[in-house]
Amino acid sequence: MKLDKVISVITLRDVVREAMVFGLCLLVAFGINVYAVWHYQTEWSELYTDVGYMAVLATVIYVARCIFKCVAIVVWRVVCKFRQRKQDAYNKLK
Amino acid sequence: MEENKKVEKELSRRQFFKELGYMAGGAMLLSMPWLRSQTPEKLEEVKGDKARVALIGCGSRGQYHLHNLKLIPHAEVVALCDDYEPNLKAAAALCPNARTYSDYQKLLEDKDVDGVIIATPLNWHAPMVLDALAAGKHTFCEKAMARTMSECRAIYEAYKRTDKALYFCMQRMYDEKYIKGMERIHSGLIGDIVGMRCHWFRNADWRREVPSPELERRINWRLYRESSGGLMTELACHQLEVCNWAMGRMPETIVGLGDIVFWKDGREVYDNVNVIYRYADGVKINYESLISNKYNGMEDQILGHKGTVDMTKGIYYMEDDNQIPGIRQLLREGQEKTLGAIPTAGPSWRSETRKAYVPHSLVNGAVSVNSGQSTVGADNDGSDVILSAFCQSCLTGEKAESVVEEAYCSTLLCLLGNQAMEEARIIKFPEEYKIPYMKF
Numbered sequence: 001m002k003l004d005k006v007i008s009v010i011t012l013r014d015v016v017r018e019a020m021v022f023g024l025c026l027l028v029a030f031g032i033n034v035y036a037v038w039h040y041q042t043e044w045s046e047l048y049t050d051v052g053y054m055a056v057l058a059t060v061i062y063v064a065r066c067i068f069k070c071v072a073i074v075v076w077r078v079v080c081k082f083r084q085r086k087q088d089a090y091n092k093l094k
Numbered sequence: 095m096e097e098n099k100k101v102e103k104e105l106s107r108r109q110f111f112k113e114l115g116y117m118a119g120g121a122m123l124l125s126m127p128w129l130r131s132q133t134p135e136k137l138e139e140v141k142g143d144k145a146r147v148a149l150i151g152c153g154s155r156g157q158y159h160l161h162n163l164k165l166i167p168h169a170e171v172v173a174l175c176d177d178y179e180p181n182l183k184a185a186a187a188l189c190p191n192a193r194t195y196s197d198y199q200k201l202l203e204d205k206d207v208d209g210v211i212i213a214t215p216l217n218w219h220a221p222m223v224l225d226a227l228a229a230g231k232h233t234f235c236e237k238a239m240a241r242t243m244s245e246c247r248a249i250y251e252a253y254k255r256t257d258k259a260l261y262f263c264m265q266r267m268y269d270e271k272y273i274k275g276m277e278r279i280h281s282g283l284i285g286d287i288v289g290m291r292c293h294w295f296r297n298a299d300w301r302r303e304v305p306s307p308e309l310e311r312r313i314n315w316r317l318y319r320e321s322s323g324g325l326m327t328e329l330a331c332h333q334l335e336v337c338n339w340a341m342g343r344m345p346e347t348i349v350g351l352g353d354i355v356f357w358k359d360g361r362e363v364y365d366n367v368n369v370i371y372r373y374a375d376g377v378k379i380n381y382e383s384l385i386s387n388k389y390n391g392m393e394d395q396i397l398g399h400k401g402t403v404d405m406t407k408g409i410y411y412m413e414d415d416n417q418i419p420g421i422r423q424l425l426r427e428g429q430e431k432t433l434g435a436i437p438t439a440g441p442s443w444r445s446e447t448r449k450a451y452v453p454h455s456l457v458n459g460a461v462s463v464n465s466g467q468s469t470v471g472a473d474n475d476g477s478d479v480i481l482s483a484f485c486q487s488c489l490t491g492e493k494a495e496s497v498v499e500e501a502y503c504s505t506l507l508c509l510l511g512n513q514a515m516e517e518a519r520i521i522k523f524p525e526e527y528k529i530p531y532m533k534f
Contacts, residue, residue: 036420050419057421 022062029058122277127495128267131483136490140168145488147234148173148207150198150222151214152185155236159211160188162478169485175201178312198222202229209259209488211481212236215315216322220245223260227252232259232491234484238327239505243527246505250529253498259487261480261494262501264335268483269476271408272336274456275396278410279340284398287340290379291395292333294325297388299357300365317361324352324363325383326508333394334371335504336405337379340396343533344503345371345379347522352515356386369511374534381511392464403456406464411451418452499531 030047033054037046123130130136145168149156152174163169175195176182186194195201202210202225209232212222220240226233239262240246253260266272279287302313315321316328338344350369357365365386371379394405401412464475483494506527514521523534 032424033421036424038420040420040423042418042420042423046419046421050421053419053421057425 021065022058025058025061025065026054028061029054032057122273125280126267126273126276128483128497129273131486131490131492131494132268132479136486136492140486140489143489144168144170145485146170146172146206146208147485147488148175148192148201148204148210149185150175150201150210150212151218151236152176152181153178153213156181156211156213157185157188158477159213159481160185162481163211163485164188165478166482166485168489169482173201173204173207178309199225202226202231208232209234209484211484215312216327217241217315217320220249223249224252227256227258227260230258232484232488234261234263234481236263237501237505238262238323238331238508239501241321241323241327243506243509243524246502246509247527250498250502257491259484259491259493260498261484261487262497263477263480264332264497264501264504265476265480266332266336266405267339267476267497267500268479271457272339272405272476275403275405275408275410276339278456279396279398279403280342283401283410284396284403284412285400287377287396287398289377289397290337290340291397292330292337292379292393293382293390294329294333294392295383295388295390296385298385299359300361300385301359314361317363319362322363323508323512325365325367325385326369326511327505329383330367330369330381330511331504331508333381334379334507335500336394337371337396338503338507339500341373341377343373344523345373345507346534347372347520348507348510348514349520350381350511350515351518352512355384364515367511367515369514371507371511402451407453408456409453410456411453415452417454496531499529502529503532 033047033050036042037044043049123133147163147169149160149163149171152160153176156176160171163171171189171192173193173195174182174185174189175198176185177196179196182194182196186192193204195204201207210222210226212219212226212233212235214222214236216238219235219238220242223233223235223240240249249260278284300314300316304310304313311318311321316324322328348369348371350367352364352367352369354361354364355366366384367382369379369381371381392406396403396405399413401410403410480497486492487494506523510521510523
């Protein structure tokens with residue numbers, strides 16, 4: 001395996017994309033907080049007093065999304081590899 | 095050093111009563127009339143004066159009172175009395191200027207004594223209180239009121255006739271967390287009271303070392319029926335008073351079971367009791383006490399349909415707590431729905447384990463919690479405040495309202511509890527012992 005194939009470079013685009021994803025997670029957590037305040041009829045001030053809970057919830061969602069993405073990549077690569085081998089075997093026969 | 099302690103204690107006490115006096119325009123003082131003598135103005139009246147008090151019964155509890163008396167600026171211990179020499183000597187070492195007596199009748203003849211504090215075995219309470227009042231002394235007596243119901247009645251009648259102040263050491267009536275707890279309960283915080291759970295658990299035999307066998311019944315008086323009502327008069331008395339205070343009335347029927355389960359050492363009183371007191375509307379006090387396991391400690395829980403007050407810890411919990419942030423409630427509900435729904439003993443059964451309630455404090459700042467393990471007395475449990483109030487009464491002659499009545503009610507319930515256990519039957523509150531103060 002050549003060295004240039006294992007080095008991954010995190011580009012600015014990646015950082016911006018991940019930041020946007022985390023921002024989306026924060027937005028989802030905020031939405032959950034709004035729903036909780038409305039549902040349990042608690043104080044609207046919790047939207048800022050419980051910002052810590054929102055941050056933790058957003059992190060949990062983000063981490064869950066990362067885990068899901070990793071699993072999806074691994075599965076996708078296994079599937080690709082399997083397809084490739086099948087294709088190679090078919091080509092050999094030809 | 096001691097002077098500083100004295101001033102510090104007095105200041106915090108004044109601050110607390112100042113708070114009480116002005117809270118809700120003094121409404122609290124109307125519902126708790128025994129605190130009226132504790133307003134800052136009343137305390138100002140006795141400033142600089144000293145009540146000359148004497149202690150009868152210089153055992154461990156008596157000495158505990160002496161320590162508290164030394165911190166009360168308007169108290170001076172002028173005499174001590176005990177017929178057991180070692181105790182008298184120990185007390186005299188604490189108050190070297192006090193005169194000593196071995197006969198309480200002689201002490202009662204002492205004209206320089208304004209008030210007496212009685213901390214003797216229970217069977218001595220009635221004769222001593224009656225003699226002290228007859229001798230014209232203001233009187234403070236340890237709980238319970240007396241060993242028998244007829245003695246309680248005799249004390250109550252004497253109290254009604256006398257112009258002297260009479261106190262029984264119902265210290266929870268002067269304990270900040272109980273006062274504030276009751277104020278919250280009566281203002282409807284926990285809704286309707288639906289039940290009360292009180293327990294007191296210790297793991298100790300209650301025995302004191304006896305230097306020679308003939309002193310066994312005198313020193314270990316708590317273990318024998320002639321001088322003690324056992325766990326009921328020694329422990330339950332305080333807790334039953336709290337329940338009646340919360341309810342504002344008395345239970346009608348009593349049922350219970352008592353046994354000597356563990357300490358089979360010749361004692362006559364139960365070491366394990368379960369008594370249920372039922373009010374007219376079906377609300378019950380579940381009382382439990384044993385002295386061979388201390389896991390549960392001591393608790394006085396008042397249960398309402400909206401919440402629970404744990405008086406001993408100065409904490410309350412709400413059933414539907416809006417003070418828990420919505421997001422936390424949502425996460426908890428999610429957790430319960432997913433993890434809690436896993437059946438542990440078949441699909442139709444799910445264990446109803448206690449959910450985690452959020453505690454709210456009744457008192458601002460540090461709360462002094464009595465673990466219930468000391469057989470002498472806890473710090474800051476109201477004993478010092480009620481003693482101070484008594485010394486104040488010695489100077490002003492003002493009686494404390496409701497203290498005797500509350501002691502009478504709770505002592506009678508203790509004695510009826512013992513009767514119910516001994517006779518193993520349901521007992522109705524006897525008509526002949528009802529007093530106008532009682533509501534059923």
